[in-house]
Amino acid sequence: MEKQLIPVRILKSRLQDPTYSLGVTFLALSLILFFIPELSPFAKDSYYLNLFFGNHFLTCVYFLALLFSGRMKRGRGGLPLIILFLLLFQVGAFALNRSVQVFPESVTWFSVYLFIIAANCAAFAYQRFFPLPVRLGMFFLLGASLCVFLYLSIYIGMLAIIGMFAFFFFGLSLHAILPHLFFLYTIRLYNRHKGGSRAFTIAFFSGIGVTMLIAIVYTLIWRVNVVGIDKIYHKKDADNGLPGWVNVLQKVSPGPITQQVLTSDAAYVVPDSKDRFVGRRSSISRFQIMHDPLVMIAAFVAGTSDLSWEDRGLLLNAMDNEHADDEVHLWSDQDLVTTHVQTFTHIWPRLRTAYTEKIINVKNEDGDGRISQQEAIYKFHLPEGAVVSSLSLWIDGREEKGILTTKGKADSAYTAIVGYERRDPSVVHWREGNLVAVRVFPVIGGEERQFKLGITAPLSYEHGKLVYRNIDFDGPSVSRAREKTSISFETPPADLNFSPVFSKTSRNNLSHDGRYNEEWQLSLLDEGLKHQVFSNEGRMYTAMPYRREMGASNVTAVYLDINQTWHSNEVGTLLSMLPQQPVWVYAGNSFHQLTASNQSAIFQQLAAQRFSFFPFHLLPDPETALVITKSVKASPRISDIGASDFVVHMKNWMENRHAVMLFNLGGELSPYLRTLKECRTFRYDQGDLAALKTLLDTYQFPVNIENDQQVVIEAADMVITANNGYAPSTAPDHLQRLFAYNHIMQGMGPHLLTGGDTSSELVEEARKAHIVTPLSSLIVLETQQDYDRFNIKDSNDNLKNAALNNNGAVPEPHEWLLIAGAVLLIIYLKYRPSFPKRIA
Template structure:
């Protein structure tokens, strides 16, 4: 017979083998059934019935093999045994969804297991494949041996129990599957090599490659562990900042460094390592089981940094979301399913009102399971929350504004004790807000709506509206609907691709939730529009900086990684007549021609900077020059540090200092201080700074009780006594009230102390969330009465899309009432005359 026809004959024989074909069909069936359970998980979360089907198919095939006698020596049973092991592997991972021994594997390991499984099947047709492909088969076989050896070692504690309890329908024998794969991989290699060393090199190359990858990964892991450990050990308290802040400035970045820091908060780890959140080895919910991470942690150890401090570092690096909100109930099963964004924009007033309606679902099937949803919204500069609604028994219930203390007390008592329906929104530092919703029952959805009034930012002659993002229950698979309308048609409208323009100049979108989208349009100037209420006229006018004379003596460059060498040299060139100092390790150092390069190299290596304003001796004659460095710690993160103690003391003394921003968004630290009206603030490039220094001028703070400034919108809002017809929405009053309260509180935002009842009354009248006030929705009127939460008679109430804010003045009310009485008289005049004639 022609030798070339032998492989084809063997292939035909293999395909005609009934037991082999039966095994292929059963493997395909179990894979399809397993995948269906992954894509469409059971609503009740009970995977036991899904496992029973896979286990039943595995048992049937094993019995068929035993009865056929194909596993006996000399009956060509190796391909059939490999098929059985692959079916058993699918069954084992199906059991893992019921009894979670392994956390979810990362994508790379899943693909590796699939590749190894296909390779095992292809060994049945090895003789018809080209020699290079055969070598690749042995290479993958060596990798497969390493993978299953790892799995066998990991489940080794269960292997003994698997043998002892095998009589229980053979379920415990699943623990033996990785070990059997290792044994039969060796058998397959020895039988298929046919004495050719060429194939041995492929097999051992596969093993060597895995060992090399693990060694290199573990080495990089160890380098990061040592480096982070050294940085933390040297991150002493000499500048008054917490150790983790100093660590964060220079910590190495990259995927492996992040994995080292995250530890068991996101990855299954060896029992004896890591001081992360208290998790049992077999409690694997929401974790990833990455064999590389597990092996590296075992061989190279983990970082000795307390978890609370590590979490702050990870949040700043955006590798981990550290939730500092106090949870009264769990939220691990909550998921955001739908986001609806409806916005209305007033181009002639440079402001927008946005309503976000969110649906939250509890994926736990147990109806008695109650969980608490907490969302954080980061608002634009000058923006605030002006409405809140919660759907209770299918009906939208609107919020009432009260003091922050009353709202917090009512929410905590009802959620923690009575376990009934409330929702509350609180102001947070850095102009963010936290929304809490309770309860979200198992298998059900809750819906709430938050309304946000925000000025539009002016950028290069254009007004820009950006989507307001949030942090909270996972929204990866959420659906989104967007609807944006304009009071007047904008000129030169540009928008992200996710949006579509309709014939009415509305921007709409429907599809998957996306956080990053925006729109912009040409600014045609502010129209003279007025909102009138309670004897006060609110008017938006363009803001033009008013300059005041300065006597700058010392310039403090706040250098960080955002600075360029060009900016540093330009600043030094224009500052020769001034004293220039930088902060190094908590002390100010004079910059000279001898040390300027060394100081810049040292400071520009820091990811961010936390400038110690309290160390400045003469604030009136000092100027700090900074540049936005993106994410950095907030002031709240510095709580209990000596740095913050001295900073608050300095703020309490009423100091005000000149701050010039060379570009970029201010860090959260500086943004909060700016909210406290700590600075005379200027922004521009190096040339603009030179002009100010040469002219000995700097922008003045011109805010007072009748005028507030919204820097980002280049707009001022005036509040003057008087009456008249309203041509602007009520958001103008709300915008003035929020920024006036922030201006009036000033350093009290951080230092605490008493605040006047006048500011609380102003917040209630405007119905806005501030550091002093919160919005709350309770289930019954009795709940409001019990906590003494009352709706104000002199309030704008919840903002809304249909509310144009034209609140009538007292004399206008008289005209309206008189008009209504006249209409009634004219309509029913004959009846009145007839009755009283």
Template sequence: MFTRIIKLQNQLWWLGFVLLVFSFLVHAILSGVYNQAENRSGDYFIMNFCITAVYALALLFGRKNIHPAEKQAHRILLYALLLVSAWALNHSMSIFQSPVLWMSIVQVAVVVALITLCFFRYLPPLVNHIGIGILGIGFLLFLYMSIYLFPLYIFGIILAPALGISLHSFAPLFITITTIVLVEKMCRYRKAYRYSFFAGLSLAFIATVLFCIQWALAVKELNKAYRQSRITDNPDIPAWVQIAQQVSPDAVTEKALKLGLVYTEPGGNWDEWGFSMPSLSYNEPKKHDPLIGLASLFRKPAIGSDEKIRILESTYNNRYATEERLWDGDNLTTENISTHIRIWPEWQIAYTEKTIAVLNSGTNRFRGQEEAIYLFTLPEGSVVSSLSLWVNGVEEKGILTTKEKATTAYNNIVGVEKRDPSVIHWQEGNQVSVRVFPVMPDDQRLFKIGVTTPLRKYENEIVYESIFFTGPSGSKATETIKLEISDKSEIINKPSFLRSTDQRVFAFDGKYKPDWQFSFKAQDINPQSFVYKGKAYSIARYDQQLIPYAIEQVYVDINSEWEKKEFDDIMQLFRHKDILVYQNGWVKTTEQNAEELFKLLSKQHFSLFPLYAIKDAAKALVITKGNTAAPNLKDLKDTPFDTKTRKYFKTDKQLKVLDLGKAVSPYFKTLIEQRALNYEKADWSLLKKIADDHAFPISQETEDQVVLKDAGITIKRSDSGDVGNAPDHLYRLFAYNNIMRQFGKYRNDTLQDPVSLVAEAEQAYIVTPVSSLIVLESQADYERFNIKDSKDNLQNASHNKSGAVPEPHEWALIITGLVSLWYLHKKRRLKKAI
């Protein structure tokens, strides 16, 4: 069979086949290197176009040597070459923006099927049935593309004699017509093939209809929620929050919200033809999805762009896409990560340094400098304790200053002067943002971030959790990991990719690993302390203690996380108390209205419980179940809800909150971190004990003691005692949690940072809501923005500096000892000389 196929086709066909494979490889390889934002694909498009032109000329001059029965096979190769060239052109002109993955796969499959079916008379029937079925699936896509490009046809015909480039708009139409001709020929050869074609066509049609139905339902739900939000009885919550509460957070709803922001709309607007300006509001590459394009012709969301962005940011974890950018980062990728971890199981603390190489794959040396932005998600209770940026090949350490000074300096230098800075800012929800500028074309920048982490305790084991980021793509990044353990603790769970180099050191070198854990058997806490400036910082186990508490009102925060049985159990447990839920005001539950209230409130995807509406916090108990896909207080900034919440907790309410869920709501997480709540994670046994014994866990935090409940430890500050060998990270963690405990009291004050909190952050050298780490290019830059560094503090954390800092009198003893050793050494040498 294969011999007959070779004889059937002349050398001209094989030339076209080889050129097609080469052209496809050129596009596949170089499309990932060049970026459409700056029209850098023009050079490799010309290569693809020239390959197509060579084959077209070869067919023109060699047409006499082509047998009439073989002409269709040659035309298919020519159209396929034109289609590949059109893909390359699309990177410059963005006619279809960035096609979604399935769209590219179907196009390639159709081209392969067309080329294969040129030999349908010599192929097994099963192969032909599969091939013609693929043509049926792809027919609707190419028909869509042909209709979509119809407005360009007139220009394509007019400009074709002068610019053959305009013929690219006809590539999908040529493929569509060729498909019809080939299918018709095959069906005349064997009628059974028509069933395979219509089976593929029906499959594509059914899939399209089903998606359109899903789309219509999702958009209907969105628009209904939007209309209801305008006539709400709760003016404290913005409309976008009420919309997000009501709609299902599924993939189709997310796509509907991204219509116009990410997914292009049909209709001939300028954005569709490559004249779009870069968006500063939602940073995600534009995409073209024919299914979304068709579905949006029938129904579109009525929600405005700002509200769409707010919903995507808070309920779909798309905060990175909404980060404010001074420069774009379209060409940036994360090339390499070096992770160095040191764990002290005996103090239940870890310190992690990540050195990251970010690469700019662009080539434009004049306009190509870009800004790298990373959003790091830290384990619960972690704090950033170091930052470095490599400037001219030299590692420059960050200097700690107020958040306002750091922001002013960075924005001025990056936005106006365009020189080297890097800055790291604290964000709500256990996150920090790192900005690095500039990353020059065809070059990379190095920066390093250090994080101090309390190890989470779970039953009888302590767990180290990796630190991961969102930023320039790390899908192809490599990573080198070195993990050191300070003692010989019993290991319970070790990732399989980590290999042991000795008893206490593990290593890895390979593809980037973003999310992993390492756990040990819990052991007794080392009582030795870290001494600094006349104070000793030591760590101990946290033991929950219950004290009598008279509960009169139980407030139940109901959302979709709740099961009806859970609510019924609470009704039974607290049957002698007032049980209230919130529905545009407090509603007391009874046997008559409980089921209806639960049914209504459990439809909410998440809840924003108005804690500020609780009048008597001293006699109240709030029971909640969290959902991570929800807004935080920053998302609600300047809304009545935010203003009232901050005002309510300005005084020390210590509202009692029990969380029965596995996840913590971002809204509650902010209040917990700032110690606005007396918060406890609870199971049903603890809830029953509280109900039966009329007691609640007491808050054990004071000015000299902080509690890290997730880690199950306390850190205590006391008068200086014996210097221990505990790492300085004890003090950094104490300072961070002590600052967060006090920070809530200042939320409604002036914009000026509380001086005492800034001073404490500077002593511990940690990133907090009032302090940031920044690296500038020169000392003159620091002086210009009044950023000063005092050596009378801990400085940046490092693996080489993690023990106790000697006190002044200890320095004197050390110096005296060194002088004595020097004197004895000199005396011994003099005796020998005599």
């Protein structure tokens, strides 16, 4: 019992030392000042500097206390006090680094490690009262910390010399010599406390050795990755025509060190040159530059990859499952955050259709007292076959609805107003892969803007279920955003399943109110499509189940589009299913016939690829070729790989309007294949191996049944038809919008990618349906004069913006006559008794 009280007595004796107690108190106060911005971040950098001066004041006072007390002299037991002073100095250095950055923000592991070794240094004041295993650990950490302080001393290099000469400026520059002081006093701590113990010496040098070993092993792995990446990258013009960064992304296996090699220069500070151990900063603005000692050492010793800045940015976007930022930024968006997301969805189960409104609040957190105008850009990922059917922007607290116009007019008006006149507009454009980009300007410093986007989308039909997934987006950070979601159903859903974030408020409603969560979904039993009609301007729109029409396949060769999603047994099964047809794969920039003897080796090579870009333009006989694929959603788009030889040859090939048979064994199509499918490049089908075998055995494959009267929405397993005639509308106007969008995509075909003339009839169809397409955009301008100046006019014969509280149906001319007749009849019946009297 007495032995257990010894550390308590020692602590009391330490605290009874006024100089030591003062140091502990000052250190606690300094830590509180340091962590204030972490707990309640300030908008202005000047607050960081003010808080630093509080840290610096405590450090200076304590230094004077040590100086005048004489405790810094040899033999006065001042080593624990000096360690406290150095720790105070260290807190001040990190506080100053927020305003005058010498080190970028450290990665989490290094920040935690610095805290641990600092605490270890302070604990040496009591080390002889700890059990032996703990003391050995303390000496091990002391050896490791010696390596850390040596690294920091080298990193800060010449700045320390400059700091010595500029010390007269309130001693601020002396923070640069702090790592050197820690290095020297770490050695002194070791010499002071090791005594004659050989075990402590072994533990100390073990800490040094293990730290150096970790750095050496990490550097070797780094070098292997750099050499491998550069070897793949410099083959970019070999044969396949793809850019080098695509080959790197495709063939390099992802791993922690590989990720750091690829993001060095962008997400991590690296040496400025081979001869200078000074940090170089990133020019890829979307990354927060971080300081990792292992990355810095490895990059200095083993070098960095040769990837260009442009290619590195494209590769990193793709690695993060983001697409290249191909939007022209007229203004900065660095201080914008998303604060609120409201989602209101109405679902028609018996039409396999949903309409969703996303109301988004974006705030400019630049609160430095000056007027700061920034531009918010959001990209929404729409389901296959979905279309934007409304846009609103709140101006002076009032909702202003969007007007549909051609893409060129909308872009000209927005660019002119935002680039030069700096007034209120918002615009939404279609992008490849059924992305839509929404731009909002201006978002003033310290203020919020609100906009609304309406999306008409088919539900996904999956194994007898209808699935609705949240429509996610990229844009200003949603890390602190709140979300309110409400989902309603036109008819009571059967067998409803939904994500745990929701609560069921009634039989026909779901709701959620809390932190933003983009990955929610719901499913319900498909009860079949009910015959419903939407009529407008002499056209009737009806949804029906998609019944595939089969045609002769005449397959002469089968091609497997193999990537990491495939399993070896699938390849073996396919080979056994296809004894008559040759089976080919694309490997090593050429086609190879797959056989039982080379199957394993070729599969291992191709299955190592994260995704694939099958070269349809190299098929010798595309009309009789069957390509079997399994897709990876996270891969580049065609627009991401720009004007590469691969894309040039692909566009030339598409001009001939080939129809390759493509069978998808599973998964959502990659952006590359999805774009080609939107261009109507394929005779398409999907299913499992059993469904494929049925097609092969019967020598049949689905044919394209789309024409000017019907479109296929395969994700929803339905067809929408448009026929001349009239019937009372029992369906919402979303049927016309879905038909129009998919008919326009079908009509454009390869022109989606290749460009060229587009029928004016398609432009007119987009206008009447009031939808965003490759040909049309929605725009909100501030005044009617702005619309007049750019010749943007709203017409009365289109559907207008979609809305939740009505179906948008427009009465036919003869319906207006019926309505007018009914009104006159009511008036006549109401006032009929008075008519004879008046006549008399």
